[in-house]
Amino acid sequence: MEELFGLRGNVALVTGSTRGLGEVAAKALAKAGADVVVCGRNPGDLKRVSDEIRKIGRDSEGLLLDVTSKASIEECVARALRRFGRIDILVNNAGVNHRVPVLDFPEEKWDLIIDTNLKGYFLTAQAVVPQMIERGYGKVINISSILGGVGLPNQVAYAASKGGVNQITKVMALEWAKLGVRVNAIGPTYFETDLVKQLRNDPERFNFINERTPMGRWGYPPELEGIVIFLAAPASDFITGQVIYIDGGWTVW
Numbered sequence: 001m002e003e004l005f006g007l008r009g010n011v012a013l014v015t016g017s018t019r020g021l022g023e024v025a026a027k028a029l030a031k032a033g034a035d036v037v038v039c040g041r042n043p044g045d046l047k048r049v050s051d052e053i054r055k056i057g058r059d060s061e062g063l064l065l066d067v068t069s070k071a072s073i074e075e076c077v078a079r080a081l082r083r084f085g086r087i088d089i090l091v092n093n094a095g096v097n098h099r100v101p102v103l104d105f106p107e108e109k110w111d112l113i114i115d116t117n118l119k120g121y122f123l124t125a126q127a128v129v130p131q132m133i134e135r136g137y138g139k140v141i142n143i144s145s146i147l148g149g150v151g152l153p154n155q156v157a158y159a160a161s162k163g164g165v166n167q168i169t170k171v172m173a174l175e176w177a178k179l180g181v182r183v184n185a186i187g188p189t190y191f192e193t194d195l196v197k198q199l200r201n202d203p204e205r206f207n208f209i210n211e212r213t214p215m216g217r218w219g220y221p222p223e224l225e226g227i228v229i230f231l232a233a234p235a236s237d238f239i240t241g242q243v244i245y246i247d248g249g250w251t252v253w
């Protein structure tokens, strides 16, 4: 099992790992043996999550990162490389949303969502992947969404960003396939985090999501752990360019 799923000796960098699904992913990678660079904009949360990872028994550092700024990405990655010497696993996860109808959607929210959820993934991969290519091995995991494949009202920028994430996953996978870098995406359904608190607290939306999901419920954040470890580990070495939905069957019909 260690040979297939163990991550000892690997260094992972997870964007937006100060809370929510990014925090779950960062801790899952640590439990599988990786040292983890925790990234986000809140110093208190950076310290909390990296302290908790050290308690798991792995090395960790919390580094400030704003993925809407190329300079911030480059500085964060340079600091991570100075501290750990390598990044073997990149989880592009930092994401935001804003839910209003297309005709009311503010331009600045469109720009923020695309800059964070799509351009941020692209720029972070540009900063991290060259040193993976130099070593001939690396794993990039892009956190997409069911909205990368299906539409829902009121999420025009978010759906555009996640459709874009699915597409950049394929292009990156093809360009780096012979260079040892695997690139895959995970498409979660609704999981209870800050991002979807508003929907969770709206009984009509909460029930719509339960009824629309073949398995009849939202995801539990720990249910993300297995797929993150799998895509980071040698067990998935012949898989690239895929979007794997973790959605209780939502995208099947």
Ligand SMILES: NC(=O)c1ccc[n+]([C@@H]2O[C@H](COP(=O)([O-])OP(=O)(O)OC[C@H]3O[C@@H](n4cnc5c(N)ncnc54)[C@H](OP(=O)(O)O)[C@@H]3O)[C@@H](O)[C@H]2O)c1
Residues within 6 Å of the ligand: 015, 016, 017, 018, 019, 020, 021, 022, 039, 040, 041, 042, 045, 065, 066, 067, 068, 093, 094, 095, 096, 116, 117, 143, 144, 145, 146, 187, 188, 189, 190, 191, 192, 193, 194, 195, 196
């Ligand atoms: N929860 C769901 O139901 C769900 C479903 C499908 C897909 N997803 C995807 O999963 C990912 C994580 O979502 P979540 O639900 O965990 O959201 P969340 O609880 O709101 O957490 C978002 C994370 O992203 C970080 N972040 C936001 N903007 C950033 C920026 N400009 N630079 C750096 N970090 C930034 C936040 O850090 P700060 O502390 O700095 O704000 C936080 O750590 C997103 O890509 C989202 O689209 C979530």
